[in-house]
Amino acid sequence: MSKAPDMAVTIAGIRMKNPVLLASGTCGYGPEYADLIDLNALGGITVKGILAVPWEGNTPIRLTETPAGLLNAIGLQNPGMEKFISEYMPFLRRHQTAVIVNIWGRTMEEYGEVAARFDDVEGVHALELNISCPNLKAGGMEFGTDPKTAAQVISLVRKRTRLPLIPKLSPTVHAIAQFARVAEESGADAISLINSVPAMVIDVERRRPVLSNGVGGLTGAAIRPIAVRLVWQAARAVKIPIIGMGGISCGRDALEFLIAGASAVAVGTATFLDPGTALRVVSEIETYLQKHNLASVRDVIGTLEVS
Amino acid sequence: MSKAPDMAVTIAGIRMKNPVLLASGTCGYGPEYADLIDLNALGGITVKGILAVPWEGNTPIRLTETPAGLLNAIGLQNPGMEKFISEYMPFLRRHQTAVIVNIWGRTMEEYGEVAARFDDVEGVHALELNISCPNLKAGGMEFGTDPKTAAQVISLVRKRTRLPLIPKLSPTVHAIAQFARVAEESGADAISLINSVPAMVIDVERRRPVLSNGVGGLTGAAIRPIAVRLVWQAARAVKIPIIGMGGISCGRDALEFLIAGASAVAVGTATFLDPGTALRVVSEIETYLQKHNLASVRDVIGTLEVS
Amino acid sequence: MRLIEEATVLEHVAFGGGYRRIVFRAPNISRAAAPGQFVHVRIPQLSREALRRPFSIYRADGDELHVMYKPVGRGTHVMEHAHRGDVYSLIGPLGHGFSAEDRDTLPVCVAGGYGVAPLSFLAKRMRRKGVVFIGARAAPDILCTDDFASVGWDVHVATEDGSLGERGLITDALDRWIATRPAGPTPEIFACGPEGLMRALTLRAEKHGWQAWLSLDRPMGCGIGACLSCVQRLRGPDGKEYWARCCTEGPVFAARELVWEHA
């Protein structure tokens, strides 16, 4: 057995001990899973989307299961930035893991306002800019599906914060490469891909959508092949690093993203099934690197050969 | 038990005995499944995509399994329109089922050429216009992801044939409603939704895509919630009928599409798992209608209530 | 403290009324469990991609953790094939359960469906004796009466077809009892069952000014408070409404805080 491979990666200036994060919205604000997993062993944690003010989210039913997937329409419920900062940041600061705060706004200005507020909050390593949530009747998604609007919101936020900025792009655009370039040109330090895919399940007995919101976001293994494709297309279009996600549940899944060009990955839905997923992903990547005699995880990133 | 519900639907002027078709590319040209299922009991059959000339398609590996899905990159292999007409149309004409011919072209002109050729072929009930295949390096997909090009190709084909015209739209556009309207305005008689979703699976041991083509199209149950959402969004945008498909494997699945606004449905991947799927779907829809005291399948179409 | 435990199936038997009981060896969760709490169960024979399913804890005796369930859908139908020796991953004990503490009220349990499971556990952990109402469609669906009788509770049964106990709905039986009950300590309701029953009990508790503790059922993702999928509308002491998580702040809520109608 060769010596332990180097798992560290640096993304958008954040040095992470390994390339495996928890995805926004699937790990709460940190304490929720702390009984069950060692947060310090993670590359990082991305907290649930934060708005300037508290936000109620949608009426239940908010979640339903689909074939190999999960459909949710939480509607971005969150306590607002002030309560998040006072209630959860002290906990997060005590941990040795990268803290990425996922933020959103109902208007361009609000995106800027939230970003500016975090600029001087200690312990925040980067901002993930959610411009692709399918679960809001207005806003959210719209910012991420028109290149011009995406450019505007990213540029605006860029001016309001010195923190590394990671826009999270929508998977429902045709030309992801174009959006990735727009993000890069507008000052993004990295890109997150993918958010959940807009989808719907109908209760045929009641002839109503199962989710009260009607449309929700599809996540989990079902969408993994779509996510891998998008990450590959985006990675070829830009120089900034990509954080890949969508249906990752084991080292092999994560390696698909890394090989496709992601510099880090995030685990979402699979954490619900097995809270230890992200840590298992870390060790399964290590095993793979050893088996393939690779000294560093960086040696697999973007190595896909296509004929 | 009330009397048998009326299952007939008329789409784009084609009267079908029931609203269940076999999807293009999953039932060959007709004879392949004839030993195993009674083609006369189907609403119709959509044959594999036909080009003006014979087409080789992609190098294998052409198919791989994904969680609750199937990824394929056949690359539209087909014998060309002349061989199809002489070899398969006589067989198809002998059957009492709607025959929809799926066609494509490498150029706008070629789309027109194929369409014109079928105008005087006896036994063809409609043309499905594939402008959304993800498995061609050039052409195919590109026609379906830009509204202007989509309008051009549909209008052109419209001029070359009197047959009912059913463009099959791409699922990877953000604003499906816009594309549906473009199709309607360009002379389409109905719309097919959805084609497979561009996706990729990577063999991490070889660091190559599993499919030789790199990207393939994802189908099967995994994409059903995405398809239902798109059909619902398109149905609200246009007056022409929609043929819904994507992961249908039972009556309940089909009813989701009908309730969302599809006037007929097609079964694809599920036929591989159980050749009798489409016929089972027919009888399960009948059972549902009886249980709900509905006299006709037309009474469920587009009945989704959204709050 | 939430735990994740690989639990071995010790026993799996039919129980009556279409219900089945699984006994797990889950020493850590079992010892930490309180009535009204639940376990979030990964069903190994279900596809690798399937969510966990929540089940109330029916009994926690030493190393043994009992769950009672009815096959209703994909997951529970697969659970029917659980064999002795199978290993299930459980997360638990989860949620905020019923209080078994001594108080000067008369505990009145009202159970519909699997609701008898957490309530039986509660009766066993309470030092007080109370009254229990168990309702179902017909005699075979009435479960666990002995659990309550054996700890000295007064058991009332109602079936819709009259095949056991009083004929009619459980709420009818409860209403008759309320109307005729002898003087004594103020009733305090503990209930678990279908949403219709929970709403009906909210009204009665309000009308009589009694405390009522209701266990609610919501589709759950994480089970531990992270996904915000399982919410129920509550009205806090300050009158402000908010969403509370059934998996964390619940599944047991005070009836007077519940807001049932929300646009």
Added chain:
Amino acid sequence: MRLIEEATVLEHVAFGGGYRRIVFRAPNISRAAAPGQFVHVRIPQLSREALRRPFSIYRADGDELHVMYKPVGRGTHVMEHAHRGDVYSLIGPLGHGFSAEDRDTLPVCVAGGYGVAPLSFLAKRMRRKGVVFIGARAAPDILCTDDFASVGWDVHVATEDGSLGERGLITDALDRWIATRPAGPTPEIFACGPEGLMRALTLRAEKHGWQAWLSLDRPMGCGIGACLSCVQRLRGPDGKEYWARCCTEGPVFAARELVWEHA
């Protein structure tokens, strides 16, 4: 005529070399089956959404259809749990197999991995006696020698570690036999095994001008010719290349028609 049949598992046993054998009751498919054909199997314990898996027919005796398989992935690992009485949906008999007809050649079978299954079936259906080469890594992986011996075939075995028969690759053993074989009828090769072996046999058949029939393995969707996923490049008699379907025109192809390299 392709059939779809609900087949009951009659027997399921370990077989050696990591292989297992399932015996199905599938009277219709069994009676129609010919050597080299396969069945497309829906594995009931796999998720509802999973594709069928193709398996060669190992034996077809009256109502009984035998399949031999090795757990290698998701589907076959689940098949390991098949129990007597389980019902599997089979589509078959599928494909174009080996010809068992009398000819004036010497049949030479070459088997790697599960390839012994269709070839054993072939030997049993042939009236002629021939020579069979069975290769594997080590002694326990060498299967079915008795099947051939009992019908009077000359059995050659090669293992990479030399633990049974000749040491080395199966092609080495074949080459030695070719070099030293006594005069007699022209050999005709029938083979099934890994792609590397099939390529090696293509070269030998070409070199000696022998007929060779090779059974190929491709990921399959429909199994019946509709999806065009399972193709192999062939060169027709007119010299033109085209894609043929392994499930329909194959899985057995004439070696001289195979085109191995295609951009």
